[in-house]
Amino acid sequence: MKILVVDDREDNLFAIESLLRPVGRPVVRARSGDEALKSVLRGGIAVVVLDVVMPRMDGLEVLAYLRRLDHTRTLPVVLMTGLGRDHDLATRAYDLGVSDFLVKPVDPWVVRTKVRALADLYAENQSLRARLAALTDRHANAPAAELPGTLGARLPRPPGGTVDHAPSVRGVD
Template sequence: MPDAKILIVDDHEDTLYALESALAPLGYLLGRATSGDEALKQVLRGQVGLLLLDVRMPGVGGLEVVRYMRRVEQTQHIPVILLTGFGLDHELTATAFGLGVADLITKPIDPWSLRTKVRYLYDAHRRSLALEQEIRDLRALVKGNGMPDPAARPALPHPDARVPLQRDTGDAAPAQERT
């Protein structure tokens, strides 16, 4: 996903501008949306690698956007950073992290900290997608050559799994002694 964008979602133009200015030095493609509905449409179209999302917006808020994203296979692994100007409370924090949000940041936002978090999450998501694609390519290659699909092999037991001991019935040849 080389051209995936970072989608910034807030209902205030001044906040969108400030966030775009803070992230511009990273050189990533940036997109913007001013509502939860607009954000969902862009996310579902694809090519979003990270979402910066305001918690409280008129209509569909940030938490509702994340709830919907987590139910759709194509969007459930997109990292989300939630932004709030109303402070953090236990209920918001528990709900956000329960939905798998990567981080919850209060406004005003420190640009250096934001860039660090965004760079890490965006790059990690891109690496994960690249690995998934490589696995799909290798599986297709294996299937195309008539080789057995490694995914179809039975799973090996966990190393800590208990294996029943076999009793020596005297039928087998004696084990070689170690020197």
């Protein structure tokens, strides 16, 4: 799975892509919110590193759109801003469900560590969801007799192939 870096400035894209190269996942770029959404909807993205200030569609609008869709609701998004510390902006971002909010200049080690952890967790989560869906499908299509713990399940025969019945107990007159 890939890391998507979104910024309207080429120099920022280059810097963040270079910073994330050691994470060991392919890095793809988008220069606008629209491009970012198209990349995410094509699939294969494990985490989005998204600039806040962009023309036409800013980072918060992209984040809000991603959170409205079922299949992108849990996609980790890291917002980055060069606007400095802004409590209101950070509050809005966290209210929308951002995974992290970073103020430039950023510590490269911190960014790499956070992005790697978020991407690994998301990929593992997707893998578990796929396994669960496969198990659910398999059990939904299986006859009841084959499902453990269901009525009609076949019980194993005891050794020797016979079943001993307990003697009946009669009451004394």
